[in-house]
Amino acid sequence: MENMESFYLIKQLMLLTGFTDRTIRNYISAGILEGEKVNGMWHFSPEQVERFICHPAVRPSILAKQNALVYDFLSEDHKASCEACMILDVPGADKKEFAEFFCCRISHGDYENIHFAFDGVPKVPRVILKGNAGEVLRLVNEYNQEKPFSR
Secondary structure, eight states: OOOGGGSBOHHHHHHHHOOOHHHHHHHHHHTSSOOEEETTEEEBOHHHHHHHHHSTTTHHHHHHHHHHHHHHHHHOOOOSSOEEEEEEEOTTOOHHHHHHHHHHHHHHSSOOSEEEEEEOSSSSOEEEEEEEHHHHHHHHHHHHHHSOOOO
């Protein structure tokens, strides 16, 4: 496999889709998600991930998880702290870079209370962030500093 950095791992797919490790492995077993096992770890190309999230057996579940994230935020009438839910559409953004930025920051950063959903199927990449308001805003500001929004 060339350039391992251009591939997604199961952990990244879990963040992108909201699915559990077991669910993703079930999709692999069923042949819905194709990938390559290298040194005991599954690797998926951006094209394989795109086919997976567009698959008719998968797409409705991803949309349901995204909708649930927003619905749960709106329906919670007793919050313990200041929370935010942000839907961010960035026309012209590279889907892979967009997804990787949020995946890397959330999985490797100091963001403890952020739920994340990504939709790279439409022409405009979309991310949904829900959690501690300060963390959500800080994360979006970090993205804007690295890849400034069109003005």
